[in-house]
Amino acid sequence: MAELSEVFPCGVGDTVFSFEWDTKGSKYVIIEQKCIGFNVRANEGYDILLKGEKFEYFRKSVQYKVNWFTSLEEAKTKLESLNRH
Secondary structure, rough: OOOOOOOOOOOOEEEEEEEEEEOOOOOEEEEEEEEEEEEEOOOOOOEEEEOOOOOOOOEEEHHHHHOOEEHHHHHHHHHHHHHHH
């Protein structure tokens, strides 16, 4: 029997940072969300369930440090590159 040894980058209740498109400013902006749970799938990693201001979102584990971050500084660095394109 295989053992699940995934280490999550955050815990329930932690703040996570991702992005959304601001139509008024025509650029991406950082949004803060709260981790409210995980959906673990064998051999596929996990989804993190995030609660935002208006919606709940799923983010995939493979997208960690691509489109969601646990560090505001890392999110700001990614935001700069998103808005350069």
